[in-house]
Amino acid sequence: xxxxxxxxxxxxxxxxxxxxxxxxxxxxxxxxxxxxxxxxxxxxxxxxxxxxxxxxxxxxxxxxxxxxxxxxxxxxxxxxxxxxxxxxxxxxxxxxxxxxxxxxxxxxxxxxxxxxxxxxxxxxxxxxxxxxxxxxxxxxxxxxxxxxxxxxxxxxxxxxxxxxxxxxxxxxxxxxxxxxxxxxxxxxxxxxxxxxxxxxxxxxxxxxxxxxxxxxxxxxxxxxxxxxxxxxxxxxxxxxxxxxxxxxxxxxxxxxxxxxxxxxxxxxxxxxxxxxxxxxxxxxxxxxxxxxxxxxxxxxxxxxxxxxxxxxxxxxxxxxxxxxxxxxxxxxxxxxxxxxxxxxxxxxxxxxxxxxxxxxxxxxxxxxxxxxxxxxxxxxxxxxxxxxxxxxxxxxxxxxxxxxxxxxxx
Numbered sequence: 001x002x003x004x005x006x007x008x009x010x011x012x013x014x015x016x017x018x019x020x021x022x023x024x025x026x027x028x029x030x031x032x033x034x035x036x037x038x039x040x041x042x043x044x045x046x047x048x049x050x051x052x053x054x055x056x057x058x059x060x061x062x063x064x065x066x067x068x069x070x071x072x073x074x075x076x077x078x079x080x081x082x083x084x085x086x087x088x089x090x091x092x093x094x095x096x097x098x099x100x101x102x103x104x105x106x107x108x109x110x111x112x113x114x115x116x117x118x119x120x121x122x123x124x125x126x127x128x129x130x131x132x133x134x135x136x137x138x139x140x141x142x143x144x145x146x147x148x149x150x151x152x153x154x155x156x157x158x159x160x161x162x163x164x165x166x167x168x169x170x171x172x173x174x175x176x177x178x179x180x181x182x183x184x185x186x187x188x189x190x191x192x193x194x195x196x197x198x199x200x201x202x203x204x205x206x207x208x209x210x211x212x213x214x215x216x217x218x219x220x221x222x223x224x225x226x227x228x229x230x231x232x233x234x235x236x237x238x239x240x241x242x243x244x245x246x247x248x249x250x251x252x253x254x255x256x257x258x259x260x261x262x263x264x265x266x267x268x269x270x271x272x273x274x275x276x277x278x279x280x281x282x283x284x285x286x287x288x289x290x291x292x293x294x295x296x297x298x299x300x301x302x303x304x305x306x307x308x309x310x311x312x313x314x315x316x317x318x319x320x321x322x323x324x325x326x327x328x329x330x331x332x333x334x335x336x337x338x339x340x341x342x343x344x345x346x347x348x349x350x351x352x353x354x355x356x357x358x359x360x361x362x363x364x365x366x367x368x369x370x371x372x373x374x375x376x377x378x379x380x381x382x383x384x385x386x387x388x389x390x391x392x393x394x395x396x397x398x399x400x401x402x403x404x405x406x407x408x409x410x
Contacts, residue, residue, distance in 0.1 A: 002118070002201040005108035006088040006191050010142070010405035016042050016081055018150030021181070021400035024145070042081055044144065044402030047072040061132050066080050066139035073140065081162045082083050090191045091404055092164050093239065095397045096180040100247055102305035102397040103161060105194060106146055106183075108235030109204070111220045114213055119149065119204045120382035121394065123390070125214045126338065133215030134175050134222065143216070143237035143299070146399055150375070153242035157197035164190050175400075183403065187319040198240070205382055207246060207395045216408070237406035239399055243375050249348030251391040252272065252355065253323065253391045254364040256342045259332045266331075266366075273326050274304040282352040285371040291323060292369040294352075294359050314380040319370045320392045327368075338392050347394035348372060 012020035019042040025033060036047050037052045050068035051057050058064040076082045091106040113119045137143070164186055171183040186194065206213055216236035223233055239258050258266050269275050277394050279299040289309060291302045306325065310316040316325070328334040344364070346354065355367040373393050383387055 001291045002198045002204050003110040003113060003284060004090065004105065004195055004198045004238075004240060006090045006106050006186075006195075006219070007235070007237075007406055008085040008410065009090050009091065009106075010077065010082050010084045011403065012042075012082055013080065014171065015173045015240075017403070018175070020044050020081065021175075021403045022399070024401060033187070037180070041114075047076060048144070048401065050085070061136075063135070063139060064134050069136075070140045073142065084407075085185075087188070089188075090186045090194055092161055092181075092184040092186060093399070093403070094165065094169075094182040095399075097396075098178060101246055102241060102247075103165070104239050104241035105161065106237070106239050108406065109147065109149060109213070109238035109240075111217050111234055111236060113204070114217050114236075117385075119213070120379075121208060121210055121213070122378050122382040122386070122388050123206075123210045123392070124387040125211050129211050129310050130214045130218060132313050133211050134218045137215055137233075137343075137408060138222075141407065141409045143212070143408060145209075145212070145401045146237045146239040146404070147213045148395060148397070148399070149240050150205045150207045150243040150246055151198075151201045151203070151236045151240060153244060154197060154200060156200070157194065158242075160190065160193045160197055164194075171403075181400065181403070184309075203383075204240070205243070205379055207241070207378075207393075208398075209238075213238075219408070233408050235406075237404070239397075241277070243379075246375060247396040248372055248375060248378070249394040249396070250370040251320070251345045251347055251368060251394050252350075253328070253368040254344045254346060254355070254358060255328070255332060255334070255368070256344075256364055257332070258365045261331075266295070267300070269331055270302055270327070273308060274302045277301045282356060284348075284352070284369050285319075288371050289319060289322070290371060291319060294356055294367045294369075295365070297360065314377070314384045315386050315388060318373060318377060318381075318388060318392065320373070320389050323368055323370065324389050330388040345391040349394065349396075 019040055022044045025045050025048055036043055047069055050072045093106050094103040109119060125280060165184055169182040169184045171181065174180045213236055220233040267276055277300065281303055282299045283292060289304055293300050306320060309322065315321050322335065334340045337343055357366050358364050
């Protein structure tokens with residue numbers, strides 16, 4: 001039984017929502033970030049990047065830095081840029097891009113269901129990063145970016161959502177990346193219908209946001225163990241989306257060095273594990289277990305020999321793991337993708353020209369292009385309580401920070 005909890009969202013005034021909601025600050029180029037923060041006093045970037053243009057800086061991820069974030073958040077509330085909902089509600093959010101429409105429900109996801117495995121994960125979290133996010137939550141007291149959760153859709157839930165979005169949305173705006181955003185505030189009666197429909201869903205899967213959900217769980221455990229007087233922390237902000245409409249793209253790998261191999265010897269070593277063919281032009285893999293790569297101004301295709309692939313294993317059958325176990329580790333000496341400075345990742349939303357330009361510029365020696373993982377493969381990994389290699393999937397939609405904020409202390 002999946003639980004989704006209505007909450008009193010802190011959200012922007014209607015006339016300022018297009019100015020407040022933002023992508024995470026690390027996704028902006030420095031010059032773009034500077035321009036946005038100089039020209040827009042309402043952007044949520046001022047909250048999450050509080051020392052913009054300050055000459056004296058606090059230590060990154062320190063308590064002092066997090067306190068500045070909380071201060072900026074409080075200022076937005078006091079000035080009326082952000083308002084708090086009078087009644088708890090669920091919210092339907094629809095994002096329309098040039099190629100897809102994503103519609104789902106924003107609400108509180110149960111920490112208890114995360115802890116008992118009803119909310120399933122497919123990616124391991126880093127302890128240090130998990131601790132950092134937990135400390136952040138304890139200081140600032142809010143979730144501003146929802147965890148992306150997926151579920152197997154049902155007709156009852158789809159009908160309820162469809163009925164709710166027949167009216168005019170509370171928010172409707174388009175951002176400069178040509179994405180349209182719409183948000184509906186759901187009344188109590190329809191909220192109960194949606195909650196009832198979710199109760200018939202047996203499993204929820206984390207699509208994106210493993211560290212955010214893990215840190216919410218750790219915060220709740222810490223508060224329970226310390227008999228903290230601060231309540232809350234029993235839920236975390238989440239965006240529930242039907243798995244059938246998710247867009248799952250690959251994360252491609254860029255490698256800085258051939259570890260002493262020349263182009264000729266590297267191709268020779270690869271030929272021992274699969275069929276290597278030159279390509280007339282760059283392209284993405286046409287099917288599973290084909291890996292395309294760019295090396296010294298030429299494109300190649302590698303298809304591993306069938307006998308090397310364990311098709312029955314949820315992780316070992318994935319191309320991202322095959323690349324790691326057969327090429328990156330044994331040939332290029334990259335033992336741990338999480339810590340190595342020899343590898344970088346580019347999401348499948350980036351063009352092949354980006355790969356070739358980075359390699360041609362000498363920043364990387366080779367770029368590997370992978371075939372995307374399917375939702376079925378992702379669920380198989382999670383159902384078996386296993387983990388994919390880091391940066392295995394790039395999943396859309398990507399939500400904006402500051403659209404609906406969840407007070408974890410309420």
